[in-house]
Amino acid sequence: MTVQATNIAPPFTMIRRLRFKAPLLVVFGLAWLGLMVLTAVFADVIRPYDVTQMDLSARLVGPLTQGHLLGTDELGRDVLSRLIQSIRVSLVIAFGATLLSAFFGTTLGFLAAQFRGVVEHMILVLADFQAALPFLILSLAVLAFFGSSMTLLVGLMGFYGWERYARISRGLAISAGAQGYASAVVQLGAKPSRVYLRHILPNVASTLIVSMTLTFPEIILMESGLSFLGLGVQPPESSLGNMVGFGREYLTRAPWIMLGPAFVIMMTTLSISLVGDWLRDKLDPTIR
Amino acid sequence: MLSFALTRLFRAVLTILLVMTFAFVVLRLSGDPASIMLGPDAPTDSVDAFRAEWGLNDPLWTQYFAYLKSIAQLDFGVSMRDRSSAIDLVLERVPATLALTVPTLFIQLGVGIPAGVYAALHRESTADRGVIMLSIFGFTIPSFVMGLVLVLIFAVTLGWLPSGGQDTWQHAILPIATMSVGGIGILARFSRSAMIEVMGQPYIRTAMAKGLSWRDVVWKHALPNASVPIITIVGFMVGSLIAGAVVVESIFSWPGIGRLLIVSVSNRDLAVVQCLLLVIASTMVIANLCVDFAYGLLDPRLRAKAAAH
Numbered sequence: 265m266t267v268q269a270t271n272i273a274p275p276f277t278m279i280r281r282l283r284f285k286a287p288l289l290v291v292f293g294l295a296w297l298g299l300m301v302l303t304a305v306f307a308d309v310i311r312p313y314d315v316t317q318m319d320l321s322a323r324l325v326g327p328l329t330q331g332h333l334l335g336t337d338e339l340g341r342d343v344l345s346r347l348i349q350s351i352r353v354s355l356v357i358a359f360g361a362t363l364l365s366a367f368f369g370t371t372l373g374f375l376a377a378q379f380r381g382v383v384e385h386m387i388l389v390l391a392d393f394q395a396a397l398p399f400l401i402l403s404l405a406v407l408a409f410f411g412s413s414m415t416l417l418v419g420l421m422g423f424y425g426w427e428r429y430a431r432i433s434r435g436l437a438i439s440a441g442a443q444g445y446a447s448a449v450v451q452l453g454a455k456p457s458r459v460y461l462r463h464i465l466p467n468v469a470s471t472l473i474v475s476m477t478l479t480f481p482e483i484i485l486m487e488s489g490l491s492f493l494g495l496g497v498q499p500p501e502s503s504l505g506n507m508v509g510f511g512r513e514y515l516t517r518a519p520w521i522m523l524g525p526a527f528v529i530m531m532t533t534l535s536i537s538l539v540g541d542w543l544r545d546k547l548d549p550t551i552r
Numbered sequence: 553m554l555s556f557a558l559t560r561l562f563r564a565v566l567t568i569l570l571v572m573t574f575a576f577v578v579l580r581l582s583g584d585p586a587s588i589m590l591g592p593d594a595p596t597d598s599v600d601a602f603r604a605e606w607g608l609n610d611p612l613w614t615q616y617f618a619y620l621k622s623i624a625q626l627d628f629g630v631s632m633r634d635r636s637s638a639i640d641l642v643l644e645r646v647p648a649t650l651a652l653t654v655p656t657l658f659i660q661l662g663v664g665i666p667a668g669v670y671a672a673l674h675r676e677s678t679a680d681r682g683v684i685m686l687s688i689f690g691f692t693i694p695s696f697v698m699g700l701v702l703v704l705i706f707a708v709t710l711g712w713l714p715s716g717g718q719d720t721w722q723h724a725i726l727p728i729a730t731m732s733v734g735g736i737g738i739l740a741r742f743s744r745s746a747m748i749e750v751m752g753q754p755y756i757r758t759a760m761a762k763g764l765s766w767r768d769v770v771w772k773h774a775l776p777n778a779s780v781p782i783i784t785i786v787g788f789m790v791g792s793l794i795a796g797a798v799v800v801e802s803i804f805s806w807p808g809i810g811r812l813l814i815v816s817v818s819n820r821d822l823a824v825v826q827c828l829l830l831v832i833a834s835t836m837v838i839a840n841l842c843v844d845f846a847y848g849l850l851d852p853r854l855r856a857k858a859a860a861h
Contacts, residue, residue, distance in 0.1 A: 392567045393574070395840065396833045398795035401813065405578055405825060408817035485694050489799055492696045493814060512700055512803075516708050526697040533692040
């Protein structure tokens with residue numbers, strides 16, 4: 265069966281499989297994501313002005329003017345510089361949160377697969393709870409009452425989508441147990457930690473990576489939504505969502521404040537979706 | 553079937569209890585409501601009086617049981633701000649939110665599913681590619697960007713539609729349009745893949761081989777089977793509708809429960825936030841229950857499985 269064969273493919277064949285000709289849109293998506301990552305890494309170098317540097321004589325200057333490529337906002341701060349810094353903040357939050365939620369969810373999934381019974385039911389109840397409250401509303405309640413800090417925001421976003429990883433890793437771990445290679449290592453005397461980390465995890469990694477490409481844009485949207493509502497990233501820090509939120513006040517007089525970050529959010533989530541879909545077709549053994 | 557229903561009901565009740573506990577813990581542990589409501593400079597004796605009146609001096613678990621007991625008696629407390637009953641405050645906002653979410657849901661179902669099914673039946677055609685592209689755009693555009701761009705075009709530039717408020721039916725057009733887009737994208741994409749999967753099944757080939765008309769194959773064999781996964785997504789969409797309402801109501805100053813949530817969260821109005829969380833969670837739990845029972849009705853295989861369970 266091809267399913268079995270792809271399941272036990274070592275990582276390097278996984279990468280070799282990726283070297284098929286990528287469609288134009290995917291190349292475009294990868295290029296945009298590369299640009300975003302570079303922007304985030306070198307934000308301090310390429311930023312023309314400081315994010316908080318105000319120039320009260322040049323307030324609400326339109327885009328494409330001398331010295332301010334994307335114009336300035338209501339305090340005369342350079343929109344391009346703020347945009348670059350916001351890309352960094354938003355990406356860092358989304359990246360940290362994606363890793364956290366993958367770690368958290370996979371651990372719970374493996375625990376459920378290992379212990380079954382009560383543990384499994386408790387995790388199921390937690391997933392029910394998560395499904396009963398829209399995440400945006402849950403985060404609104406938490407952030408509003410504990411105040412918004414960067415750590416809390418990343419931690420909170422790290423709960424986004426954990427149930428997806430938990431469900432996948434539990435299912436895959438249980439079926440791996442039935443496939444023989446896991447029980448073979450158990451009978452050789454390996455501890456559960458070794459069985460899960462060294463033997464089962466590598467085999468389920470590709471499916472988990474695919475779910476990460478699903479979660480990542482959703483976390484970006486969630487964070488920017490919260491920041492837009494004024495409860496995510498707080499000034500003087502800025503994120504893409506909070507730039508749109510503040511730009512909204514100047515929608516009629518200075519739409520460029522809001523359009524730049526809105527465009528970046530859209531392009532980024534769009535690129536990840538395109539790349540993620542393509543990755544899923546290439547990597548995910550369950551849909552072959 | 554009965555035991556399946558009972559298990560689901562039990563889990564639903566447990567979920568609601570968990571949401572209540574969550575609301576209680578988060579809201580009570582996060583800070584002293586007295587100093588927030590009265591301000592940091594309030595005299596000590598008025599703070600003490602406030603604390604005594606709202607039972608804030610009791611141990612936390614006493615407060616918790618008092619809270620559970622009052623909810624069991626359908627008493628959700630009164631708003632700390634203007635002393636009106638919290639549940640009344642919430643209920644009077646519900647119609648405004650329903651006026652946005654119900655039409656949105658119908659538009660999403662009415663546009664998303666046909667578009668997806670049509671695309672699946674005409675794979676690789678221009679229409680199919682168009683549907684895929686539009687649906688990807690639909691769910692990657694955040695609703696707040698969509699809303700603001702629509703305002704910029706239709707309210708600011710063209711001046712055709714109002715940009716906020718709730719006076720006439722025209723005021724509802726932009727909010728509903730904003731909320732519909734994302735769900736249409738998700739539904740179209742999902743129904744397309746569900747339909748493609750079903751059309752590849754052996755029973756479809758059998759149905760075609762025995763000479764059924766294309767219409768009968770699609771309507772009697774493919775669609776009922778594809779409806780099962782589609783129903784799942786519709787269940788999830790109720791949640792995103794409510795979350796979407798929070799954002800959209802705040803963009804268009806629409807006086808529904810979403811705006812009430814934002815306002816009471818920033819006022820730290822405990823009773824109202826708790827009540828809202830509970831109302832929202834109950835709606836979601838009921839929606840999910842309906843989805844679970846709809847499975848039983850739509851898919852005889854699951855019914856048999858549940859009976860055997």
